[in-house]
Amino acid sequence: xxxxxxxxxxxxxxxxxxxxxxxxxxxxxxxxxxxxxxxxxxxxxxxxxxxxxxxxxxxxxxxxxxxxxxxxxxxxxxxxxxxxxxxxxxxxxxxxxxxxxxxxxxxxxxxxxxxxxxxxxxxxxxxxxxxxxxxxxxxxxxxxxxxxxxxxxxxxxxxxxxxxxxxxxxxxxxxxxxxxxxxxxxxxxxxxxxxxxxxxxxxxxxxxxxxxxxxxxxxxxxxxxxxxxxxxxxxxxxxxxxxxxxxxxxxxxxxxxxxxxxxxxxxxxxxxxxxxxxxxxxxxxxxx
Numbered sequence: 001x002x003x004x005x006x007x008x009x010x011x012x013x014x015x016x017x018x019x020x021x022x023x024x025x026x027x028x029x030x031x032x033x034x035x036x037x038x039x040x041x042x043x044x045x046x047x048x049x050x051x052x053x054x055x056x057x058x059x060x061x062x063x064x065x066x067x068x069x070x071x072x073x074x075x076x077x078x079x080x081x082x083x084x085x086x087x088x089x090x091x092x093x094x095x096x097x098x099x100x101x102x103x104x105x106x107x108x109x110x111x112x113x114x115x116x117x118x119x120x121x122x123x124x125x126x127x128x129x130x131x132x133x134x135x136x137x138x139x140x141x142x143x144x145x146x147x148x149x150x151x152x153x154x155x156x157x158x159x160x161x162x163x164x165x166x167x168x169x170x171x172x173x174x175x176x177x178x179x180x181x182x183x184x185x186x187x188x189x190x191x192x193x194x195x196x197x198x199x200x201x202x203x204x205x206x207x208x209x210x211x212x213x214x215x216x217x218x219x220x221x222x223x224x225x226x227x228x229x230x231x232x233x234x235x236x237x238x239x240x241x242x243x244x245x246x247x248x249x250x251x252x253x254x255x256x257x258x259x260x261x262x263x264x265x266x267x268x269x270x271x272x273x274x275x276x277x278x279x280x281x282x283x284x285x286x287x288x
Contacts, residue, residue, distance in 0.1 A: 051247060054238055057285050059250035063106050065273070065280035067092040067099035070119075071262050075174040077130045077189070078119040079219025080262030082273050082280065086224045088266050090273050090282050093117060093219070103271045103282045117218040121179045123187075128153075128202060133177035133191055135161045142175045142191060146202045157205045159194045178221060178231065183214030190231065223267045230272055232260040239269050241288070248272055250283055 070093050072078025081093040090101040093116050100111035121130040128148045136143050139161060146153040159175075180188040180195075187198040188211050195208040216226035223229075228241045236257050237248040246269070253260075260274035273282035 054240070054245035054247040056236070056247045056249055059248065059253075059283040059285055062250045062252055062281055062283040063103070065090070065092060065101055065282055066108055067094050067101065067280060068278065069093060069262065069275050069280050070095050070116075071275055071278075072119045075132060075134075077121045077133065077177045077179050079117060079121060079179065079217065080221070080264065081119075081219065081275060082262050082264040083117070083218035083220075084224055084264050084266045084271065084273075086267060088268070088271060090264070090271070091218065092280055101280075101282065103266075103273070103284065119219070121182065121187075123182055123200075124184065130179065130182075130187065133157070133175045134172045135175055136172045137161075143172075144177070144191070144198065144205070153202050155198060155202055155205055157191055157194075157196060157198075158207050159191050159196065162192075180211060180220060180222065180229070181214035181217065181226075183212065185212045185214060188212060188214060219262075219264075221263055221265070223265050223269070225267050228265050228267065228269050230263045230265040232257060232263050232274060234258040237263060237272055237274070239265055239272065241269065244288060246285075246288060248283070248285055253281070253283075 069081035071081045083091045085091060088103060090103050091111060091114060092099045092101060098111040098114040098116050099108055100114070101108050122128060128146045130144065131147050132145045134143055134145070142157045142159045142161060144155045144157055146155070176192050178190040180190060182188070184200065185197065186200045187202075188208065189196060189198070195211065196205050197208050197212070198205045211229065213226065216222045216224055221230050228239060230237055230239045234257055235247065237260070239246050239248055256276055259276050262275040263272060265272045268287060270287050271282060271284055273280060
């Protein structure tokens, strides 16, 4: 088990030397999950490397939001319940409609002018829906499944399963997946820490060095202008634009970062929000 952990950490450090902090932080999460056993000294060292690439920034304030989010259920990839507007206001999708939140003042009001956006991740023409991402327990690659009418499409992804024993169950084990955009160029996503692109016809998938310029949609982990990306990791929120990455932290949220989901970020990267345990919070940070 220790040998497996060391191999994962070596791979992580190699990745840190080649890419920016976002992918490295996501890789650290994968390296620390079972069946790998954590080596505390190496993990601390790896976090130090990450913070050199994505400097840590402490929140100016964190505010709880009263609106109850309507998040996706189960393991099906879904667009999140949160989205920022270009103005910097936060939108929360709830069962009763959309609520608009002033991230600084804390005021909340019904956003009757905003149509609730769907949770389902579908192709631009609405004919395909991403329904799962899983480890087929074959030791070769993760897979993604898409449904279109009576047609089911299974795509092998360029992401290797985690090291360890074969998973149990006839269908395999769910994999962590985050939809980023689905535009004319295909589906952009992060699967187990790896940015990738599924072709428009969902016949193949490839790794992405950089995300495309697909239009941003509500519920995606991107700013309204599509230029800033946010992802939750066990060490904080990694926020990245075209030129730099930052690790957003807040003392009151330490120990909860791995449980954050449905995260959203503002155009200027000064505000971010996530859902944890069915509740929304929004934080403010200094400008990059």
